Amino acid sequence: GEDVEQSLFLSVREGDSSVINCTYTDSSSTYLYWYKQEPGAGLQLLTYIFSNMDMKQDQRLTVLLNKKDKHLSLRIADTQTGDSAIYFCAESMRPGGSYIPTFGRGTSLIVHP
């Protein structure tokens, strides 16, 4: 079955880069996503990448996909205190015609001055 794994915590200093890693198991994944969840809120779609891409950059965010190793990473440049949140990796497959994202447990990013 499908499974998405992430490390649970990451602590960085303000202004440094953050790299959040994720591994997934299903090689038939079509989309891979990064979501951000702040306390008391829902999930905010940060970025996503198609499985036929290796990299995607969007302002301070860079997503790298290594399909061979089934590894996805999210790099946040110049990390700010407002980036403190839980970050979820998700993969989306197409069983029976529906695209159902499977989420990891989330990585709690702590940004300190």
Added chain:
Amino acid sequence: DAGVTQSPTHLIKTRGQHVTLRCSPISGHKSVSWYQQVLGQGPQFIFQYYEKEERGRGNFPDRFSARQFPNYSSELNVNALLLGDSALYLCASSLVPNQPQHFGDGTRLSIL
């Protein structure tokens, strides 16, 4: 434009009761999905609807049901509530099922 809206934001129920949660998708989005998120976990998929038809169902008991209305809004119903149903229930919408989903802020359900 309004994002995905869910109501109510918080709800307290007792064991054995039933609950109805509501979701309005982003304007123009025809696909709605429901998720359960317990503390410390990622969202777990419950249902997906598209054009008023069920397109996917997660590993949840039959006490959970949902429907989608002609205006694409959706309801999630849970019967015979158990303590373990306490969670944040998230609704997400997308234009069509194969597009990235956008989430609402959820309904926090507490069972006493």
